[in-house]
Amino acid sequence: MHRPSHLRRAQTEHFDVCIIGGGATGAGCALDAALRGLKVCLIEREDFAAQTSSKSTKLIHGGVRYLEQAFKRLDWEQFQLVRKGLWERKYLLQNAPHLTRPMALLTPCHSRFERLYFGVGLKLYDLLAGRHNLTPSRQLSTEEALRAIPTLKKESLRGAVQYYDGQLDDARFALALVRTAAQHGAVVLNHAEVQAFEASADGKLQTLIVRDLLDGQQATIRATVFVNATGPFADGIRQMANPAVPSRMRVSKGVHVILPKTVLNSETALLVPQTDDGRVMFVIPWKNHVLVGTTDTEADLGDDPALEQTEVDYLLGYVRRYLNSDVSAADVQSGFAGLRPLLQADPSTDTKTLVRDHEVEIDARSGLVSIMGGKWTTYRLMARDTIDACLRRMNAPPRPCTTETQLLVGAEGYTSEGWQELITRYGLPKDVAVHLWHRYGIEAEQVAALTKQQPAWANPLVENYPFLVAEVVFAVRHEMACTVSDVLSRRLGLEDLDWQATEAALPAAINLMAEQLDWSESQAHQAESDYRQRLFGIQERALFKQKSTA
Ligand SMILES: Cc1cc2nc3c(=O)[nH]c(=O)nc-3n(C[C@H](O)[C@H](O)[C@H](O)COP(=O)(O)OP(=O)(O)OC[C@H]3O[C@@H](n4cnc5c(N)ncnc54)[C@H](O)[C@@H]3O)c2cc1C
CATH class of the missing domain: 3.50.50.60 (FAD/NAD(P)-binding domain)
Structure with a gap:
């Protein structure tokens, strides 16, 4: 483009x-x-x-919470909404298999009644999905639950119910x-x-x-x-x-934090069925990290939605309550906030109803x-x-x-094991090949080909991550990335994973963008300092980070 x-x-x-x-x-x-x-x-x-x-929980779902509400109120319209979501789930998974995946979620139970309640509810979820269902839900013993999520707290655990939804790279x-x-x-x-x-x-x-x-x-x-x-x-x-x-419109703010993978140590997500304020919360494996969210607070459109320290504390409190983990704010690697577009009924009928x-x-x-x-x-x-x-x-x-x-860009001819070709043809390490394959689908081949054009483009963009320098070039040339934030936040997704790694990747990303977009030295300098300031502001609000004196 x-x-x-x-x-x-x-x-x-x-x-x-x-x-x-x-x-x-x-x-x-x-x-x-x-x-x-x-x-x-x-x-x-x-x-x-x-x-x-780009700030969602990244679930493709009918909404188990909505199902519960539909059931409690015997609300036919709500059942239909859940069913529609479950059918759409299948289309999203089919049309962009490289950017989506079915994901197991586990609901821990603390009594026999809970296990029966969630078990029946999630069977109904399967039923509503009908022929579009993924893997059927099932009840797990305590041992099975602990095998699925090894960090789950064992005390008072009475088994769990496991079900499937989708996950997407939004x-x-x-x-x-x-x-x-x-x-x-x-x-x-x-x-x-x-x-x-x-x-x-x-x-x-x-x-x-x-x-x-x-x-x-x-x-x-x-x-x-x-x-x-x-x-x-x-x-x-x-x-x-x-x-x-x-x-x-009424808007409500929702935030997420990103924690190290070891907090969950699993590819199965945890659903916290009821927070103290009566919502559900998720602890989800996400790109070799763990995504925790979300909150739901009244917001104003004028606000710049950002993750705040109180929200970090709130989310980490639930992680500690459900998992054997002593995570603290020091473990937060990144986070983000978004505004839900909630629609009020036509005021000529009923003003406050959503x-x-x-x-x-x-x-x-x-x-x-x-x-x-x-x-x-x-x-x-x-x-x-x-x-x-x-x-x-x-x-x-x-x-x-x-x-x-309609298949989306990258999906035509995609097969789940296709990344192996990238190793054979371009000599890429396995983690890089898998990373490119799940991000670009069949276009990963084009990104890999860039590494042959210039040897420097085959270098990692930052330590400990599979991102290649070539991805910045691809983002600018083919994905209409114009600013540093376009590249580091949305095209690569690094900013929403790890703030420190993003800072470390910044100089290389700026150099490449300047080269590709013909920026002058002062433009490049301005872009770097604007981005650094923005990134610092985000971290300061979330973690009370002090400006480095180095
Ligand atoms: C915390 C949170 C978690 C969520 N989790 C999930 C989930 O797991 N699963 C799920 O299905 N849904 C989820 N949602 C809901 C979902 O993310 C939203 O419904 C969806 O992203 C809304 O998309 P949109 O295009 O309507 O709005 P947006 O993504 O906000 O897009 C609107 C765009 O309009 C642009 N714009 C505004 N004014 C102008 C202007 N004057 N000129 C040009 N452009 C303009 C904005 O820049 C913006 O990019 C979640 C939402 C939140 C907040």
Whole structure:
């Protein structure tokens, strides 16, 4: 994806659909629309998936908690939501097998009643998934539970129930959606902020005024239909199109911390069935580390969502309660925070109720199509419903949605053992070959080929991690990475794994980006100091880190 050509096309072509927001929802809409033969433009203010879509718990799930609520309230609609999520789970796993995997989760039980309760509940979860089920759930004895998660606390343990859900690399999955859309003709642009609409005399939206945040230039984009897929920021765009519409979004903040692998020592995740404030929490194996989350606190859109010390303490408290581990803040390797886009019912009906599903809203005056609510797992259904609505607005005949079976970039011809070829053909160490294979799918071959172009690109980017210098080059050349954060946070995912390693990788990453993007010495220097300052700010809020005097 060559950004300058996408920018040129964005300014000169007339689009059927222009989508605002490059998270899971907007990226899913762009792919769906492009596959239906529409001319599409996708505009993202920061980077693809820079907001909520790279800050999730990374579960592809129907939601066991939602199932419990459905059961307790005998709520048919809620059962349907769980079922939809479980069916979608299968499509996500099939369409991007390199970025997803089925994952075992274990719910510890402390009485016979609990084991029966969770056992029956999770059988119902299997049943709702029907033919889309993964491995069936089953009850484990205490010994089996301890074999599955060796660090689990043994005291008062009365067995466990194990079930399966999916796990996804959320940032790279969103990027794969964007790139697949681009392969099917979509114009896509990151670092471009929507600032205003221009409308006809009767109020119908006609053009979008966008500011390119990389060079400060303004651009105008023309389209027949505009889609607002800005997640937590949806009200801002709705009211930009029509100031008279009431707010619908409520945001809540959720945080995660990253701990060393030894905390769990397993590829099976732990589900903490009930926190003191009545939620579920997860301790999940994630890229050779452990991901712990999440919280749920009221937030304000103006806040810069960040992991705070109190939240670190809260999450570590549960890890110590359930696992034989004396983790402290000193063990926290990284962490991140995101804002949930929670949708309130239409105020003309019931103001405070949260809508559990997604909703496509069409503003009668401006014609803006807003897609709101939902979750990562259901992005495809959200996109389908949105593009159906766009076709209706365009008075176009219906065109079938084909995303159910659309493989994403890297998935065509993917086999789980394909990494072995990378060892044979490029002489890569096993951990590097596996790492590349699960990150790029069949495109790992292209990354590996770079190591033959320049011997220095075969070097590790940072000690103790399988990242190669070549990945920075690939990110800039093929994945529209424009800033240091695009590379280290979303393309490589290193920032969300290990802050110290990220700092160590920074000089090499800057040098390569400067070389690839033709940065001057002062631009490179500025980029490095801005990024360092940002990274320090994140660590200071989470860990009370003192600035090094060295
Ligand atoms: C802590 C947490 C854990 C979660 N865990 C899970 C999970 O395990 N499984 C699951 O299924 N779901 C999960 N979710 C929900 C899921 O992550 C979200 O529903 C989903 O990512 C929302 O995607 P989105 O595209 O709607 O929003 P976003 O990802 O926020 O994307 C909106 C985009 O719009 C852009 N934008 C805003 N304003 C403008 C503008 N003016 N111009 C251009 N662009 C603009 C933003 O920069 C942003 O990138 C979780 C959410 C949170 C917060």
